[in-house]
Amino acid sequence: xxxxxxxxxxxxxxxxxxxxxxxxxxxxxxxxxxxxxxxxxxxxxxxxxxxxxxxxxxxxxxxxxxxxxxxxxxxxxxxxxxxxxxxxxxxxxxxxxxxxxxxxxxxxxxxxxxxxxxxxxxxxxxxxxxxxxxxxxxxxxxxxxxxxxxxxxxxxxxxxxxxxxxxxxxxxxxxxxxxxxxxxxxxxxxxxxxxxxxxxxxxxxxxxxxxxxxxxxxxxxxxxxxxxxxxxxxxxxxxxxxxxxxxxxxxxxxxxxxxxx
Numbered sequence: 001x002x003x004x005x006x007x008x009x010x011x012x013x014x015x016x017x018x019x020x021x022x023x024x025x026x027x028x029x030x031x032x033x034x035x036x037x038x039x040x041x042x043x044x045x046x047x048x049x050x051x052x053x054x055x056x057x058x059x060x061x062x063x064x065x066x067x068x069x070x071x072x073x074x075x076x077x078x079x080x081x082x083x084x085x086x087x088x089x090x091x092x093x094x095x096x097x098x099x100x101x102x103x104x105x106x107x108x109x110x111x112x113x114x115x116x117x118x119x120x121x122x123x124x125x126x127x128x129x130x131x132x133x134x135x136x137x138x139x140x141x142x143x144x145x146x147x148x149x150x151x152x153x154x155x156x157x158x159x160x161x162x163x164x165x166x167x168x169x170x171x172x173x174x175x176x177x178x179x180x181x182x183x184x185x186x187x188x189x190x191x192x193x194x195x196x197x198x199x200x201x202x203x204x205x206x207x208x209x210x211x212x213x214x215x216x217x218x219x220x221x222x223x224x225x226x227x228x229x230x231x232x233x234x235x236x237x238x239x240x241x242x243x244x245x246x247x248x249x250x251x252x253x254x255x256x257x258x259x260x261x
Contacts, residue, residue, distance in 0.1 A: 001026075004036055004081035007070040022178060032067065033086045037178065038079050046078045049127040051160070051180035053082070058157075060118040062111065062173045087175065089168035097238045098164055098195070101202040109209055111172040116210075119174075120185050122157030130160040130181035136225055143228045144251055153218055158183030162191040186213040190222035194230060197246055198238035217257045223250045 005011055010028035017026040025035040035052070039045050056066035064085040071080040092102055137150040159166075160179025167174060189210040196202040213219050227250060230243035 001036070003072060003074075003079065004034060004070075007072065008034060008068070008081060008083055010034065010083070020176065023176070027086055028083070030083075031086055033064065033084045035082050035084060036079065038077050041073055041076055041078045043078070045128075049125070050080065050082065050178065051127055052084070052177045054124060054127040055177040055180045057124040058118060058122060061115045062171075063177065064173065064175065087168060087173050089171050089173055091175065092164040092167050092169050095165060097198050098202060099198045099238050101199050101205070102169060104169060108169060108172050109205070112167070113209060115172065115174055116159075116188055116213075119159055119180075119188065120156040124157075126157060126180070126182040128179075128181035129183070130158045130179050131183035131187060131225075136184060136221070139228045140221060140224045143231055143247070144224050144254065148221075148224075148254055150221055152184045152221075154185040155182055156185040157181075159188050162188040163195045164192070184218060184222055184225075186210075186216070186219045186222040187225065189213040190219065190226040193223065194226035194239075194243070194246075197230070197242035200242070203242070217254075220250055220254050220257060224254065 001012055001014065008028070010030045010032070012026040012028055012034055014026055017024060023035050023037050025033055028034050050069065052066055053069060055061075055063060064087050067083045067085075069080060069082040071078060073079070092098070133150075133152055136152060140148060140150050158179075158181055159174060159177065160181055160183065161176055166176045189206075190213075193203060193206040193210060193214060196206050207214060214223060223246070227243050227247050230239045231247060233240045233243070235241075
């Protein structure tokens with residue numbers, strides 16, 4: 001943390017730090033947010049453009065502005081610190097699972113649809129293949145069977161870590177862009193739908209709002225991909241039971257889709 005402060009010329013409020021799967025972040029005395037990541041020096045991520053930097057060129061997407069980044073190596077590790085806009089809007093949920101509908105406004109939904117559309121058709125260089133065909137196929141067939149044709153027919157921009165913990169309300173901002181890259185179109189939408197399954201009304205709203213992305217053959221595949229990890233959760237997790245029910249429906253829809261070919 002001291003090195004990041006020195007490199008960026010700021011002081012970090014570690015009492016308000018947020019730790020996520022791959023990042024550590026805290027507000028600074030400059031009214032900004034500083035996010036740290038670390039990898040082994042030989043990791044492929046070291047040499048590619050960070051997702052948060054690539055996403056800074058997106059148009060029509062409410063996201064934290066990126067100001068600058070620095071990196072340094074120490075003891076076989078490569079550290080990176082990025083300074084971004086400090087977002088004061090709270091996330092929809094800081095962690096865990098939504099079990100009730102927060103009651104988003106119609107304007108919020110419209111803003112989200114426009115933002116996800118803009119990400120999918122992103123006319124900016126995509127820094128990484130966030131989800132490959134091989135990864136897509138392996139995850140789906142492990143749960144839904146090898147007879148499913150998992151060919152992706154439309155590729156585009158992908159936030160890569162879409163969930164309600166990375167959305168703010170009542171004003172919409174999309175957070176945490178480190179996984180931004182290329183992937184199957186519709187996967188961001190499907191992940192939000194899956195993330196909402198423990199709140200049935202919210203899941204239904206996601207299905208209705210994102211129908212153009214979720215109801216196609218590729219949309220069903222994206223749903224299957226998003227459901228697969230939920231089916232391995234403990235029985236006590238709120239998402240497990242609704243994910244099992246949704247998986248039965250998606251599996252049947254995929255079979256019907258295949259039979260019409």
